Amino acid sequence: MLPLWLNNGVSMPLEEYKRKRRFEETPEPAGKVEKKSAHRFVVQKHDATRLHYDFRLEMEGVLKSWAVPKGPSLDPADKRLAMQVEDHPVSYFDFEGAIPEGNYGAGTVMVWDVGTWQPLSPVPVEGKYLPGTDAEAAAMLAKGDLKFRLKGKKLNGDFALIKMKGRRPGSKGTEWLLIKKHDDYAVDGYNIDDYDESVLSKRSLAEIAGDAGAREWTSSRPAVGRGKLKAAWLADAVAKLDKKRLEEKKPGKKPAAKKKRKK
């Protein structure tokens, strides 16, 4: 029998995602394959067994996903290893919080960056890559050389995801490289550790992990700056997170909590 990971991309969409998770235990969305794809992307900082960043592009009704151990970089000199992982449901793009101990990917998840992406045509015109089509994006993904432009809060400009060939023995065949192209958004010596802040809640990873308590959350809320969020879908995501946090604070939510909090 073939190892299950060999089914990646061949099996039913989201099948692997669903197989790995127990939705009665994890707050992650069960999700479904969407009929239409907007062109959103999300980068989630994920403090699991090992800290890594999950880079996800909305494509073909799901989030195509790569785990990037060192995280994306704006420095074109950095070639960041990106392991392709199972497709995630589109509703995952604003998931921030804690995956409980004992569950797949247990640990803290931060929405590190969000925005939109655009496929670039695989053939440059006079040295410049021009916007491409969804069909070109699908073909580039299948070929293992996907060029795209990001418009995010932290990540901007042109990037490429390139599938590594010449696999070593024991390799899963899921290794890609995430590389920033040279453009106006390139930053030499980019250090991702300098940007430990959620684009949704403004919290650091430690604050999310400590669950920031009601006090801290309340005081951090005005900093979210909903008025500055131009994209409606991002404002929705922030509102949803706010609502979730408020619900978590309600004493009635937990059966064990009988004490009423003093206001």
Ligand code: MN
């Ligand atoms: Mn992850």
